[in-house]
Amino acid sequence: MAEKRDYYEVLGVPKNASLDQLKKAYRELARKYHPDVTKEDKAHAEERFKEISEAYEVLTDPEKRRLYDQYGHQGLSGQFSNGGFQWSDFTHASDIRDIFGDMGSFGLGGGLFDMFFGGGRGQSGPRKGQSLRYDIEIGLEEAAVGGEREVSIPRSVQCEACKGTGAKDGKVQTCTVCGGRGQVQNVQQRGYQRFVSISPCARCRGTGRTFEHRCPKCEGRGMQVSTSKLKIDIPPGIDSGMRLRFAGAGDASPEGGQPGDLFVVVHVREHEHFKRDGADLWLEMPVEYWEAALGAEVEVPTLEGKAMLTIPAGAQDGSVFRMKGNGLTHLEGRGKGDQYVRISIKVPRKLTSEQRTLLRKLAEHEPKKGFLDRLKKN
Ligand SMILES: [Zn+2]
Ligand SMILES: [Zn+2]
Known part of the structure; x- marks a missing residue:
């Protein structure tokens, strides 16, 4: 088997690609x-399409991306x-739809779209x-x-013109093959044994209804x-990878069952100055060596603006100071996390002649x- 290609390479994006960059690359x-x-060879295109979809799935999932960045393909x-990416693992069906619009023009009823949207769950009753x-x-x-936040979600809804029946002007008949049950029994005799299996009716595609004109x-x-x-509503304190569930905001059921749900997956962008650790924030703050030696009040950024931090005289390189309650809201429990400031002591690369005299x-x-x-040790 050929060696698995790097996901970033597959999508042609840099290692620090943002969600927008990933979306754009996947789209193209x-x-x-x-x-x-595709205008390419079909088998080749299918393979490539799966490869880019796998890369997209992994890199847009903060947890999988972290594992991949740390351990490569093995981490996943x-x-x-099934040990490896399958179409059933793909969670971006709505993106595909977003790209290609209404799928009516794309040969529905076979191949990939069935894998995305067909579901193939074997419960009885109308599928969700x-x-x-x-x-x-x-x-x-x-x-x-x-x-x-307001978001726009392309989703399947019942066709207004036919009220979801698929029939011209809504004129439907009961399917004569399955008698309206939507399922057919297949009986196989093998020696003394009879095997009975139930499958969706092919004539009416499991709906129990047929019609003369589409x-x-x-x-x-x-x-x-x-x-x-x-x-x-984005709750304060939300972290990367968290999912917000909106019951019933997914696709309508083609069989008249419950609509699916919508899961909004949140990605929090890396911040220029702050690193996040749960509800706590970490900030690396360079200070002048005389500030560390003499002690000082220095201005530090906070998520809400700025605040003053007291550096005690004799502070050492790498010392950490806690600013209580300046972190993020705890999602569970109450209160807020803290902001930690780790100082590093700057040594000037250039001195003015006056500074040089003073230092001497x-x-x-x-x-x-x-x-x-x-x-x-001091
Ligand atoms: Zn219709
Ligand atoms: Zn039928």
């Missing part, structure tokens, strides 16, 4: 390699149900609609305070794609030190 490549639209063994996933990227400041609007599918706007004077006051004195 999907347009090129989707088997229903165990992340996919497909659940959708939507990714949003927010800044750390927004994650700290939370707030409302609805021209939805080409008989009973569904159409429409973009709905949804307001979502200072040096004259200090006795010369041997290495034993220098190595002594």
Whole structure:
């Protein structure tokens, strides 16, 4: 087997690619390699399409991406149900739909789209609609305070023209093959044994209904794609990889069952200055050496603006100071995390002549030190 390619390389994005960059790259490549639209060799395109979809799935999932960055492909063994990526692991069906619009024109009823949207779950009763996933990227400041966001979700809804029946003007008949049950029994005799299996009726595709003329609007599918706007509440303190669930905001069921759910997956962008550790924040703050030696009040950034931090005289390089309650809201429990400031002591690369004179004077006051004195712990 050929060696597995690097996911970033597959999508042609840098290692620190943002969600927007990933989306854009996937969009372009999907347009090129989707088997229903490609101009390339079909088998090759199908393979490439799966490869880019796998890379997209992993890199847009903060936990999988972290494992991959740390351990490479090996880190992901165990992340996919069948040992490796399968189409059933792909959670971005709505993105594909976003790219290609209404799928009526893309040979529905076979191949990949069935894998995405067909589901193939063997329960009885009308199947629930497909659940959708939507990714949003927010800044750390927004994650700290939370707030409302409006998103546009392309989802399947019942076709208005035929009221979901798929029939022109809604004129339907009971399927004569399955008698309206939507399922057929297959009996096989092998020697003395009879095997009975139940499968969806092929004539009516499991709906129990047939019609003479298809609805021209939805080409008989009973569904159409429409973009709905949804307001979502982002709770303060939200972290990367968390999912917000909106019951019933997914696709409508083609069989009249419950609609699927919508999962909004939140990605929090890396901050220029702050590193996040749960509800706590860490900041690396350079200070001048005289500030460390004499003690000082220094201005430090906080997520809400700025605050003053007291550096005690004699502070050492790497000392950490805690600013209580300046972190993010705890999602569970109450209160807020803290902000930690780790100082590093700057040594000037260039001195003015006045500074040089002053420093020389200072040096004259200090006795010369041997290495034993220098190595002594203070
Ligand atoms: Zn219709
Ligand atoms: Zn039937």
